[in-house]
Structure formats: structure tokens, C-alpha cells
Amino acid sequence: MKQISTATILVVLAGILFMTACQTNQSGDEVLSPEVKFVVTDTGQTKFYDSNGNVIDAPEPGEAYYGQDAQYEGIQMSFTDNGDGTVTDNNTGLVWQQTPPSDKMTYDEAVEYVENLKLGGYDDWRLPTIKESFSIANLDGRLTMNISEAVPYIDTDYFDFFYDENRPYTGSYWTSSVTKIPAENEYEKMEKNYGFNWADGHLKSYGDGYYLDGTSSGSSIPAGVRAVRGEEGVYGVNDFVDNGDGTITDNATGLMWSQLDSGAVNDDGTIRDKNDENYGWGRTWVDTLAWVEKMNDAEYLGYSDWRLPDAKELQSIVQYGITELPATDTDYFDLSHEDCYMWTSTTCGDFPDTALYFAFGKAYGINLATGGAAGMGGDEKMGPPPEGTDKPSDMAPEMEESSVAVEATVDDFVDTHGPGAMRNDYKDTTGAAVQAPELCRQLWEKLYGEVYPYDFDPADTTTIFDLSASENAADYIVIYNYALLVRTVD
Numbered sequence: 379m380k381q382i383s384t385a386t387i388l389v390v391l392a393g394i395l396f397m398t399a400c401q402t403n404q405s406g407d408e409v410l411s412p413e414v415k416f417v418v419t420d421t422g423q424t425k426f427y428d429s430n431g432n433v434i435d436a437p438e439p440g441e442a443y444y445g446q447d448a449q450y451e452g453i454q455m456s457f458t459d460n461g462d463g464t465v466t467d468n469n470t471g472l473v474w475q476q477t478p479p480s481d482k483m484t485y486d487e488a489v490e491y492v493e494n495l496k497l498g499g500y501d502d503w504r505l506p507t508i509k510e511s512f513s514i515a516n517l518d519g520r521l522t523m524n525i526s527e528a529v530p531y532i533d534t535d536y537f538d539f540f541y542d543e544n545r546p547y548t549g550s551y552w553t554s555s556v557t558k559i560p561a562e563n564e565y566e567k568m569e570k571n572y573g574f575n576w577a578d579g580h581l582k583s584y585g586d587g588y589y590l591d592g593t594s595s596g597s598s599i600p601a602g603v604r605a606v607r608g609e610e611g612v613y614g615v616n617d618f619v620d621n622g623d624g625t626i627t628d629n630a631t632g633l634m635w636s637q638l639d640s641g642a643v644n645d646d647g648t649i650r651d652k653n654d655e656n657y658g659w660g661r662t663w664v665d666t667l668a669w670v671e672k673m674n675d676a677e678y679l680g681y682s683d684w685r686l687p688d689a690k691e692l693q694s695i696v697q698y699g700i701t702e703l704p705a706t707d708t709d710y711f712d713l714s715h716e717d718c719y720m721w722t723s724t725t726c727g728d729f730p731d732t733a734l735y736f737a738f739g740k741a742y743g744i745n746l747a748t749g750g751a752a753g754m755g756g757d758e759k760m761g762p763p764p765e766g767t768d769k770p771s772d773m774a775p776e777m778e779e780s781s782v783a784v785e786a787t788v789d790d791f792v793d794t795h796g797p798g799a800m801r802n803d804y805k806d807t808t809g810a811a812v813q814a815p816e817l818c819r820q821l822w823e824k825l826y827g828e829v830y831p832y833d834f835d836p837a838d839t840t841t842i843f844d845l846s847a848s849e850n851a852a853d854y855i856v857i858y859n860y861a862l863l864v865r866t867v868d
Contacts, residue, residue: 420452422516431730482600485586503605508572509614549577557796581800641714647676660858705797726802742854743794
């Protein structure tokens with residue numbers, strides 16, 4: 379069962395009191411923007427999974443899979459239906475549009491829509507940031523072939539959500555957050571806007587109709603809109619303090635982090651020198667959970683209550699709109715690689731044999747416009763892969779059959795979805811993916827200037843297109859990722 383701390387209960391109570399005191403109403407013609415707090419809530423994931431995606435009983439300390447998301451109970455999501463088409467998040471103070479428009483819009487149309495929106499007596503609506511949007515995500519969702527049995531990644535007791543009847547896997551909504559990493563090729567010159575997909579649980583970026591230089595590309599994907607109102611520049615803004623002992627405290631969220639990731643730390647808690655041949659060594663998700671337990675046994679940095687962060691906790695330290703990698707504050711965090719990937723403790727709802735991770739580097743995938751698979755966006759002109767490639771493999775068998783792999787090279791890898799994208803990868807090397815495909819091993823060597831360091835069978839000709847859970851945009855298969863540790867400040 380989940381563990382809940384006294385500190386967590388106090389934070390919830392404080393949040394409720396805060397909202398009671400600070401929520402404002404319309405007074406004449408004057409409208410005060412709701413005051414906002416950066417409160418990171420629980421993901422909502424309640425089940426335990428093994429590396430094959432099976433639901434299991436809650437693991438005990440020392441057992442395999444102990445320390446995954448459902449093991450820990452964070453601040454519970456709490457909403458109020460205001461009865462006027464709006465919903466208040468009682469933790470953050472943000473006020474949300476309850477029922478989004480059923481029609482999808484281009485980015486420019488979305489901006490115009492929120493600027494003209496009058497709802498609940500208010501006219502100060504705006505597009506949310508990607509962190510604000512993700513704050514109301516419920517990661518206990520699942521997209522199934524039978525939509526009547528699907529569970530959206532949002533609390534439908536308070537928020538309305540509509541599946542696209544023709545393409546139910548297309549559920550991304552616009553935000554105000556965009557990629558800013560300088561382009562290294564023509565593909566990456568497209569500006570991409572981050573969105574969370576309430577249908578299938580993906581967090582990625584897609585073409586918004588502009589180039590990085592601000593000029594129009596003439597092609598924006600269609601996406602949904604859910605407007606928000608509330609004080610800007612608060613939710614998602616960190617207040618880091620370097621404690622001088624290898625830990626970083628975020629006073630904005632009340633979370634403490636390890637300054638170094640797992641690639642710099644041995645199993646006994648000792649630090650690897652950057653010249654050590656094992657420096658930057660990654661671990662599978664299963665091995666990472668076991669490593670966290672070892673850190674607690676060793677009282678790493680003086681604490682024995684570290685955990686692997688869940689998806690919302692880890693996203694809280696991602697910096698969107700950065701111009702240099704990695705996508706976090708390097709004044710405080712010292713990561714093994716600038717271009718790297720960090721595990722979360724959260725299982726992917728649609729593919730429970732995989733776990734979620736965040737790209738702190740570029741979110742690589744095959745440029746489907748020039749290489750990769752036919753029928754998966756090669757005839758699209760918008761740059762980033764069409765949102766339809768985010769489908770679960772069981773959603774459109776006829777499309778899967780037409781997606782015949784064609785020759786691709788390591789040079790076809792591009793930043794398909796931007797630093798800070800949330801992706802999923804296999805939990806262990808005992809399932810469908812026993813090793814990173816050849817193209818992915820080549821990309822590793824291209825990125826890091828060293829031979830791929832993990833065991834693999836050169837006779838295994840598995841390609842990225844053979845892996846069902848990674849068909850969405852032919853994502854970079856990593857398997858061996860890194861991890862930061864987190865704990866709740868006492």
C-alpha cells in the first residue's frame with residue numbers, strides 16, 4: 379500500500395487554507411487573477427506493475443519493483459466545480475475551463491480563442507504553460523481499442539474530455555510553452571509547442587506553424603484547447619537552494635534533490651570520478667529501483683528516505699524554453715551527460731511494460747519525412763511527425779500494416795519532440811526489447827563520442843520499427859537511463 383507522511387497531510391491542509399483565503403471573485407468591473415502556488419500533486423497512479431506490464435501486489439522493501447510510483451502517496455489532487463463552467467484546483471489556485479471546445483484549432487486559432495473567451499464572468503483566460511497543464515494530469519489513464527472502456531488522463535468527475543471519433547489517440551492540447559534549442563538541421567528549424575495528450579498520456583511538442591526565428595511555416599497541427607486563469611510566472615518556477623552537501627532544495631515545491639544523477643554514483647553511495655570508466659553508466663528501470671534502495675541503505679548524503687521521482691515530481695525541475703542542454707538548471711544540477719534521459723517511477727498507462735522518462739536532452743526520433751517508415755507521416759509537410767503517430771499499436775492495425783520499414787541511417791535522427799518531452803521505454807532487458815536497436819547504438823556513439831558501452835548481441839537485427847511500444851514517431855530507444863533522487867523536505 380502507499381505510504382503517506384505527516385508532512386504531506388500538513389501541506390494539503392495548508393494548500394486548502396491558502397485557497398480559502400486567497401481565491402478572489404469578480405467585483406464590479408475589476409477582476410483579480412487567482413493567486414497561484416507551485417504545489418506538485420500525486421500522479422494518481424494506484425496500481426503496481428512488473429517489467430512485463432502485469433499488475434502485481436505491492437512489493438515489499440528488498441523485493442523487485444519496490445519503490446515505483448504507487449508505493450508513495452503524495453499530495454492528492456483536489457478540485458472544486460464552481461458551477462459556472464470553471465473548475466478550481468484547490469492545491470495550485472489555478473482556475474480551469476471545465477468543458478473545452480469540441481473542435482481542434484491551429485496554434486494561432488487557439489491564441490485568438492483564449493483572448494476572446496468570456497467564461498464564468500471572467501475574460502482573463504490564457505493558454506496554460508506545459509507545467510500548468512501537466513499539473514492536472516491523472517496518470518492512471520489508459521487508451522484502449524474500445525473507446526467506451528478507455529480512461530482519459532484527466533479527472534472526468536470535474537473536467538470534460540472528448541475523444542476524436544475518427545482518431546481517438548489524438549488528444550494533445552495547446553500550451554504557451556515552445557522549444558528554443560538552436561536547430562542543427564532543417565527539420566529542427568520548426569518551432570514546436572509542448573502539449574499533454576489527454577487521450578494517451580504523451581507529453582511532447584508539435585509544429586505550431588512557426589519557425590524558431592518567428593516567421594510562419596504555414597502549417598500547424600490541429601490540437602485542443604483548455605484555457606486557464608491565474609497569476610502567471612508562479613507555477614513551474616523553481617526556487618533552488620544549494621545546500622552545500624550534494625543536495626538541492628526547491629523551496630517552491632518543498633522537494634529535496636540529489637545534485638548528481640545515478641551515472642556518477644556507485645551502488646555503495648561513493649562518487650565516481652569523471653575519468654572513471656564507469657562514469658555515466660546507465661541502469662534499466664528495474665535496476666534503478668534497486669539502486670535507490672541501496673542509496674537508502676548507505677544513507678546517501680545523510681538521508682535514508684530517497685525515492686525515484688514520479689513523473690510530476692521530475693517534470694517540476696525540467697526547464698522548458700532553454701537554449702542549451704540539459705533541460706534543467708545547471709547552476710544546481712550536475713548531470714552525467716548534457717544530452718541525457720531520466721527515469722521516473724511511473725509506469726506508462728498505455729504500455730505498462732514500459733516506464734516513463736523525461737528527455738533532459740533532445741527527444742530524438744527518426745525524421746519520418748526523409749527516412750524511417752512509409753505511411754507514418756512521410757507525405758506530411760509540417761515538419762514534426764503528425765500527431766497520429768502517437769497511437770498505441772493496437773489502435774489502428776491497418777496503419778501498422780502499411781508502415782513498412784525502409785532504410786534509415788543514424789543521420790535521420792532529429793529532435794522530434796523537444797527537450798522536456800516525456801517518453802516511455804522498456805523497464806528491463808527481459809521483455810520485447812532485449813537491447814537497444816542498432817541505429818540507437820549508433821546514435822549513442824555519435825552523441826557521446828564513445829563506443830556503446832552496454833552488452834548487446836550483434837546478431838540481433840531488431841530495429842526501432844519492430845518495437846510496438848515505440849512506434850510513436852520511431853522514438854529513440856534507450857533502455858539504460860539515469861536517475862535523480864528526491865525526498866520530501868522534513
